[in-house]
Amino acid sequence: MPAARESLLDAASMALQRRPWPAVRMVDVAAMAGVSRQTLYNEFGSKEGLARALVRREADGYLAGVERVLLAPADRRERLIALAEWIVSAGRGSALVRAMLTGCWSERLPSPTLSAVPSSSAVPAQRRADGPLPSPSDFVALVRDRAVAAIAGPGVSKGDVAELARSCELVIRLSLSCVTAPPGEGGVSELVRIVWPRQVR
Structure with missing residues (x-):
């Protein structure tokens, strides 16, 4: 991903931490990234395009984390416990990831449609972002199949x-x-051990 695009996504993410998405202005995102507003529009096309790209990056980062956990040198059960801990940590650590995983989008967040939108972008990364975005059930299936x-x-x-x-x-x-409902003492790892005492070795 070109450096300008990544910087713009970082700036949009930082802006979103400070104010609700409807109050995030494209000109401010461009200024935070140190690029022109025209560069921002060339990359994303619109604020909706920026929102889709931001959600796509969070989705890709979440799935990359899943892959890292599953490739760790541990037995099956311990890898699945680590996967459970990663899912909870990622969901609690990012409001966007939490919204993607649960389908609960607050008015503070961008909430692009999950279906594909028409794309005339010459930027391959934006054409991908304009494609379908994963739904909560898609994430379950993607992570299950990877596991x-x-x-x-x-x-x-x-x-x-x-x-x-x-x-x-x-x-x-x-x-x-x-x-959405944090567990008590022992956390999710203890719940997985209780629910799954024998299945995975």
Whole structure:
């Protein structure tokens, strides 16, 4: 991603921490990034385009974190516990990620439509951002499929993969519930151990 685009997204993210999205002005985002307003419009086309790009970057960052956790050298169960902890941490750490995972968008946040929008952008990254954005159920499926691929191992039967997929989805949904209703002592890792005492080794 070109440096100017990344700087503009960083500036938009910082502006969003200070004021509600409707009060974020394009001219201020450009000034914070140290580029012209024309550069901002060349990259994103509009404020809606900037919002879509910001959401797309947060979605990509969240999924990259999922991948890192799942590739850690640990046994299956510990990787899934780490995945649960990552989901909760990411959801609590970013209002945008929390909104993407739960579908609860406040008036303070940009809330672009999840369906694709017509794009005439010459910028490949913006054309991607103008495409469909993941819904909460999409995130569950994406993370579940990544978890299954990471921990299934060779020679696993179709039946075992199906059972593993159900178990992974259970962990993901349990984690998402902890984003909106934080657990008590022991946190999400203890809940996963209680719910899943034997399934994953």
